[in-house]
Amino acid sequence: MKFGVVIFPGSNCEHDCFYVIESVLGKPVEYIWHQDTSVKGFDAVILPGGFAYGDYLRTGALAKFSPVMNAIADFAQKGGLVFGICNGFQILTEAGLLPGALLRNVGLKYVCRFEYLRTETTDTPFTNLLTRGQLLRIPIGHGDGNFFADADALKRIEDNGQVVFRYVDAAGQITRDANPNGSLNNIAGIVNEQRNVLGMMPHPDRSSEEILGSADGKLIFQSMVNALVTQ
Amino acid sequence: MTITDELLTQHGLTEREYQKIVSILKREPNLTELGIFSVMWSEHCSYKSSRVHLRRLPTKGPAVLQGPGENAGIVDIGDGLAVAYKIESHNHPSFIEPFQGAATGVGGILRDIFTMGARPIAAMNSLRFGPLHKQQNKRILEGVVGGIAFYGNCFGVPTVGGEIYFSDSYSQNPLVNAFALGIFEKDKIFYGRAVGVGNPVIYVGAKTGRDGIHGATMASAGFGEDAGAKRPNVQIGDPFMEKLLLEACIEAMHKGLIVGIQDMGAAGLTCSSCEMGARAGTGVELDLDAVPQREAQMSAYEIMLSESQERMLLVAAKDKESEILEVFHKWGLDAVTVGRVTNDGLLRVRQHGKVIAEIPNRALADEAPLYNRALLPPKSTLSSRLDDYTFLDGCEPAVIETFLSESKDWNALLKLAVSSPNLASRQWVWQQYDHMVQSNTIVGPGSDAAVVRVKGTRKALAMTLDGPGYRVARNPREGAKLAVAEACRNIVCSGGRPMAATNCLNFGNPEHPEVMWQFSEVVDGMSEACDFFGTPITGGNVSFYNETFGGDIYPTPVLGMVGLIEDISFVTISSFQDEGDFILLTEPVQRLVGKVDLEDERALQNFIASAIRDGLVKSAHDLNEGGLAVALAECCYSTLRRGAIGAQVEIPSHLEIRKDLFGEFSSRVLLTTRSSAALQKRAADAGLNVFELGRVGGKRLIFHYEGVQAVDIAVDELEAAWRQALPKLLS
Numbered sequence: 001m002k003f004g005v006v007i008f009p010g011s012n013c014e015h016d017c018f019y020v021i022e023s024v025l026g027k028p029v030e031y032i033w034h035q036d037t038s039v040k041g042f043d044a045v046i047l048p049g050g051f052a053y054g055d056y057l058r059t060g061a062l063a064k065f066s067p068v069m070n071a072i073a074d075f076a077q078k079g080g081l082v083f084g085i086c087n088g089f090q091i092l093t094e095a096g097l098l099p100g101a102l103l104r105n106v107g108l109k110y111v112c113r114f115e116y117l118r119t120e121t122t123d124t125p126f127t128n129l130l131t132r133g134q135l136l137r138i139p140i141g142h143g144d145g146n147f148f149a150d151a152d153a154l155k156r157i158e159d160n161g162q163v164v165f166r167y168v169d170a171a172g173q174i175t176r177d178a179n180p181n182g183s184l185n186n187i188a189g190i191v192n193e194q195r196n197v198l199g200m201m202p203h204p205d206r207s208s209e210e211i212l213g214s215a216d217g218k219l220i221f222q223s224m225v226n227a228l229v230t231q
Numbered sequence: 232m233t234i235t236d237e238l239l240t241q242h243g244l245t246e247r248e249y250q251k252i253v254s255i256l257k258r259e260p261n262l263t264e265l266g267i268f269s270v271m272w273s274e275h276c277s278y279k280s281s282r283v284h285l286r287r288l289p290t291k292g293p294a295v296l297q298g299p300g301e302n303a304g305i306v307d308i309g310d311g312l313a314v315a316y317k318i319e320s321h322n323h324p325s326f327i328e329p330f331q332g333a334a335t336g337v338g339g340i341l342r343d344i345f346t347m348g349a350r351p352i353a354a355m356n357s358l359r360f361g362p363l364h365k366q367q368n369k370r371i372l373e374g375v376v377g378g379i380a381f382y383g384n385c386f387g388v389p390t391v392g393g394e395i396y397f398s399d400s401y402s403q404n405p406l407v408n409a410f411a412l413g414i415f416e417k418d419k420i421f422y423g424r425a426v427g428v429g430n431p432v433i434y435v436g437a438k439t440g441r442d443g444i445h446g447a448t449m450a451s452a453g454f455g456e457d458a459g460a461k462r463p464n465v466q467i468g469d470p471f472m473e474k475l476l477l478e479a480c481i482e483a484m485h486k487g488l489i490v491g492i493q494d495m496g497a498a499g500l501t502c503s504s505c506e507m508g509a510r511a512g513t514g515v516e517l518d519l520d521a522v523p524q525r526e527a528q529m530s531a532y533e534i535m536l537s538e539s540q541e542r543m544l545l546v547a548a549k550d551k552e553s554e555i556l557e558v559f560h561k562w563g564l565d566a567v568t569v570g571r572v573t574n575d576g577l578l579r580v581r582q583h584g585k586v587i588a589e590i591p592n593r594a595l596a597d598e599a600p601l602y603n604r605a606l607l608p609p610k611s612t613l614s615s616r617l618d619d620y621t622f623l624d625g626c627e628p629a630v631i632e633t634f635l636s637e638s639k640d641w642n643a644l645l646k647l648a649v650s651s652p653n654l655a656s657r658q659w660v661w662q663q664y665d666h667m668v669q670s671n672t673i674v675g676p677g678s679d680a681a682v683v684r685v686k687g688t689r690k691a692l693a694m695t696l697d698g699p700g701y702r703v704a705r706n707p708r709e710g711a712k713l714a715v716a717e718a719c720r721n722i723v724c725s726g727g728r729p730m731a732a733t734n735c736l737n738f739g740n741p742e743h744p745e746v747m748w749q750f751s752e753v754v755d756g757m758s759e760a761c762d763f764f765g766t767p768i769t770g771g772n773v774s775f776y777n778e779t780f781g782g783d784i785y786p787t788p789v790l791g792m793v794g795l796i797e798d799i800s801f802v803t804i805s806s807f808q809d810e811g812d813f814i815l816l817t818e819p820v821q822r823l824v825g826k827v828d829l830e831d832e833r834a835l836q837n838f839i840a841s842a843i844r845d846g847l848v849k850s851a852h853d854l855n856e857g858g859l860a861v862a863l864a865e866c867c868y869s870t871l872r873r874g875a876i877g878a879q880v881e882i883p884s885h886l887e888i889r890k891d892l893f894g895e896f897s898s899r900v901l902l903t904t905r906s907s908a909a910l911q912k913r914a915a916d917a918g919l920n921v922f923e924l925g926r927v928g929g930k931r932l933i934f935h936y937e938g939v940q941a942v943d944i945a946v947d948e949l950e951a952a953w954r955q956a957l958p959k960l961l962s
Contacts (some may be wrong), residue, residue: 206668
């Protein structure tokens, strides 16, 4: 089993993801340079947070042209696990590996704080160790996390059970106050139709150890390991 | 061309300084040379008014690996690791253009850290603004916070803490002091030295434009009506470029390709080249035709004085030139050989095949005039009216009157205090900063000190910024000692041991003898206290000319203290933890306001440090602005790990209720514990007064005073007032 963490120019959470896989989970992991044209030998690929290409033009808009993205698209097509966190999620939507788009936060400001997420489906390789409705406390840190999809696309996402996490309050209720960025239906994370590509704005890489305030994020990475072991 | 008096004035040079230039060169300088001298001899770069005083600061200690004089100070933290850290001001640019001014302040301090080979792992900032009931100050604050967020978030350094104060004193002159700290292996330190005659001098990073020309000179004068016209002097930041620069520099360093490196900050190419040459005792020859330029037909003068951001100058080993260029090109950066190290000690600048400037490096870097300026205690000092309640400074006058009135509605006054600008929650600010990236933040914004862990060890680093402007204005020497004592106390309350510090000395016009007197007093007070606590000052920055329309700001020394937490299990936060915990107040027998007894302070800190190490302390909070009442409230607010929690306490009666609740006495700490008796005995043994005030629990904050209930308020209600105050003031 080998994880890969992609480095784009401007990525800034690659070390955090690497640390969780290597030091918290004790699993093999290597970096993947954005100019690489193959992801051969990897079983799961993580697109970390940051500001790839400085978020110039639009978040993720330039990163999708990095050579490695073709290889990742093939990898995903063949069922490989792809996990985009924050900027990684933005890149995956720009690259068309996930539906929808991430717009500017409704408050027009970057927001960094812990949020409650409700697990909406356990039928994914990223949530197989969670229970439906389980609350996770995981922080966000973004200026463009406002999930949007047109009405048809949103309906498909909801009908297919592709919504993985929603922002909720401490009681698990979907409320406007619990929505930090204006995302439609309080969506915090989604999978593709094949359910092997996950994108989420919150950072499980920042919440996989109690000392950082929460270890809930670790359950997502552990689910990936579980999926790879049992597949 | 002839150098006229008008030209000298424009360059901020005096006739006498000009004569010194002529005697160094043994000829008249040309315009480019005059420009080069003027930036290097500016107050900002040369410290010409402050150096005679700064020599008195303690700079050495067993853990200090690098003191002042390099890009940042360095201390040894064991395990083969070291940290580099520094604080620097960006006050003048932030007044003219708050967003870019603050952003490039962050960019500059980060470069200072990774220039030395350290990867920045934490940033903080200390900010001062005029009162928020004035519209212009809101705009400045929003711009500054936006700029810090823009730069730090993209770069990927967590902004883990800082401080903000409001006072009329800063209305026309905000302060933006940026701190950064980086970590590295202690045998991999890089210096700004142009060593090795014949070695290539390589320019990396952004192209040079016409922005920021004479930024350093601007920072060496006050502002008048024409401040807006100086906007073009402010640089524009590109954090993405800087992030690439960080990764490329660190990669090149680890590959052993770099022998000397310095960032191009104030005075750009001029400062980096002549300082590197002066430190190594070498000459540096530059060919400006090779310098990457953003605009056409830039003159030598413009290229040498540009302060375009995100640029570095480095010296490579002779045979490593191509490998270096390869690393930088991999990261998509410009990297060009622009010169060579020579043996003649001169900065020689060529353009279009001609020598444009030729000046001894040492003359520029080390031989700036030194001024022992006149000192005079000011005639009128600040009124003593707010001495007991300094948090009221910066409040609307009506609020101050209400607070100081005969009112005995303590519920209302407590609410008023926690929602006053200087005490209100800073969440609106810090949630715009990514304070968690790099996954090391154990204690983020809002506690006494920020704490980040050191991966691969059991250690953590605590850090805090303290700059009590009002106290220093009232008594510069005592105020400076208070700043040091408080910074150390914050580190100790977080479970750490204070190691060393960096300072940013923000003052008015040094040509005013009163300002120089304040400066001298502050240096003496700081020296005494830093010496006493064994926390040397390893570098920092002096910012003079903080004045507008002739009015000087409060003398505002900001101290950045770094402490080591030997084991992460010692990390302690300020918030109450669990129902039933005992609440203890510890303080020296001698109660002081506006000054500190260093021996008492040490007794207090030693007591707390050992109690934490022995596992007796569940929370520790330093008492400061707003006194006991406000500190108790702060401990009750909800945190990441629990909702709001109440407390029922008896307030010790010493003077009168207003002072006993809100008075700002020095050297006091609020602790909670399960082992009240043991802790009380230890405090008494240490010669401290200790009061068991009551216990944590419930959802209300209840104070009794002389047997009568004085305050009874739901913590949720108090917390809402505290949290919403700043957004309300800004809306």
